[in-house]
Amino acid sequence: MKLGKIIGRVVCNQKIAEFDGAKFLLVQPLDENLNNTGDPIVATDKIQAGTNEIVYYETSKEAGRIYETTMNPSDASVMGIVDDINLSNK
Amino acid sequence: MILAKVIGNVVSTIKEKGYESKKILIVQPVDYNGKNNGKSFLAIDAVQAGVGDTVLILEEGGSARDIINEPESMTIKCVIAGIVDSVNV
Numbered sequence: 001m002k003l004g005k006i007i008g009r010v011v012c013n014q015k016i017a018e019f020d021g022a023k024f025l026l027v028q029p030l031d032e033n034l035n036n037t038g039d040p041i042v043a044t045d046k047i048q049a050g051t052n053e054i055v056y057y058e059t060s061k062e063a064g065r066i067y068e069t070t071m072n073p074s075d076a077s078v079m080g081i082v083d084d085i086n087l088s089n090k
Numbered sequence: 091m092i093l094a095k096v097i098g099n100v101v102s103t104i105k106e107k108g109y110e111s112k113k114i115l116i117v118q119p120v121d122y123n124g125k126n127n128g129k130s131f132l133a134i135d136a137v138q139a140g141v142g143d144t145v146l147i148l149e150e151g152g153s154a155r156d157i158i159n160e161p162e163s164m165t166i167k168c169v170i171a172g173i174v175d176s177v178n179v
Binding site for chain 1: 098101132167
């Protein structure tokens with residue numbers, strides 16, 4: 001999984017049938033120090049994450065598996081909201 | 091698998107079912123000389139690894155599901171599969 005920050009929402013009316021009811025969030029990938037690392041991506045979300053929250057997301061086939069009843073073809077999904085990050089002092 | 095060093099952990103209460111009761115560690119990929127080699131990411135711990143350990147990371151969904159043998163673990167792809175004692179080159 002990778003760390004990310006929710007920076008916005010994506011609204012999509014015309015889409016594939018499998019994405020019906022899916023919520024799309026704009027996620028900025030972060031490194032362990034919460035600095036931006038890479039371009040923002042769009043991820044599906046089922047855990048009600050909100051803007052400005054630090055989250056972690058998973059990619060590829062495992063992302064689609066948050067929807068138990070359909071083989072959803074999402075390739076990035078928010079998996080959890082981060083409460084705290086503890087780093088060793090190096 | 092790749093080599094990585096555990097550099098921290100993440101605490102998370104609200105998450106997908108498959109991640110409940112799992113320890114989430116921040117890992118930094120390293121080369122076989124121990125030098126940083128790539129961006130850090132998160133992995134589920136399956137071997138009681140701790141901060142400072144060099145570990146083996148498995149980044150494949152099917153294998154991760156075999157390790158975390160639970161019905162809701164379909165959402166897990168990245169697992170710490172072993173703790174490295176030594177690398178001999």
